[in-house]
Amino acid sequence: MRSFVAILFTFCLVFSGLFAFASSNSALVELDKMADEALQLTKFSRLEEAKSILERFSVQFSKEGIKEGKFTMDELRVLTASHHEALRAVTNINMSLDERVRIVTSFRLATDAVASTHQPMWVEMEASVMKDFQGVKNAALEGDKDAYNQNLNTFLSTYTVIQPSLKIDLTAEKLQKLDSKITYLDRYRADFSEQEWTAHLESLEQDLQKLFSDPGEDEADPSLWWVISMTGSTIILTLSYVSWRKYRGQKQQSKRKRLK
Incomplete structure (x- = not known):
């Protein structure tokens, strides 16, 4: 019974890890979509709307990146600087459209670099x-x-x-x-x-x-490696436990036959 509880607890840890990774990935996808939307709006000179999207991005990025610690220090630093430049591009009245698009494209690519797994x-x-x-x-x-x-x-x-x-x-x-x-x-x-x-x-x-x-090398998110490691360990432990129980049962059965 205790062994079953231990295995169940381990599986719970694995699935909680999978849920945390899925949640983190969902947040990155949302930020990526906002960056792409800001770029498309900039291309059509819809600057007020692009500014609004970038401001929303800032709030979400601050929540996910700083409060929940989902980004590395390098990612935080690069995206913060790139976002600042993108916001400047859509609010500077003296900047040409080509220059605006170039700067917001740079921000878009940086966001994708953080979010992409391929x-x-x-x-x-x-x-x-x-x-x-x-x-x-x-x-x-x-x-x-x-x-x-x-x-x-x-x-x-x-x-x-x-x-x-x-x-x-x-x-x-x-x-x-x-x-x-x-x-x-x-x-x-x-x-x-x-x-x-x-x-x-x-x-x-x-x-x-x-x-x-x-x-x-496209380095996977550390949480993903943790999940993979935990999953692999759980499978190995479970198979080992099942094999041990089977071996022990067969050994006891053989012993009982010899005693008859």
Whole structure:
């Protein structure tokens, strides 16, 4: 009887873990939907409505992220900063529509990076990022400084759209390595020569290609690993208990037969 109660208690722990994970995932889905809605409204210049959605997001995010501790410190920091920029984009009367959309898109991608359990949306930016980088590379190889500066500005603008998402999905070491190479391009843009920049540009191009082809391991939520671990342990314990009871019963039955 005690063994049965112990097994029942363990199953209760597992299912409570599953319920907690489902609840957490539901909250992330809701935040993700709000971020997407804010982006769609921004694209159609419905800025007051987009602002309202972003304010709702802030309240929900504060509740889920701070009070209930469902996000890591990095996720909290990145989403808070990205949300602040998105709110600024829809309230700044002097900002162009393209700039508004770019900033709110960055926020949308960052929210998805937190919520996604599979391939994140920022990976879909590969074509735009690589196209803009190719413009930088071509201008550098041709020695055209004016075209180089113009293309570099375009590339940097596109890269900043996915940068918050990268802060969430990449390790600090990988992101620092990538950012340092891009910063080098920007900082020394006036002093380049074809020979000097060829190796650097090719190295950065390889890093960008690897970034999109292998965006990194999609780490599951810690609570999910806890549930998986608990479930596996429960199954093992249950099977072991059943096998032991069966073995013990067979042994006692054999003993009784020998005594007859």
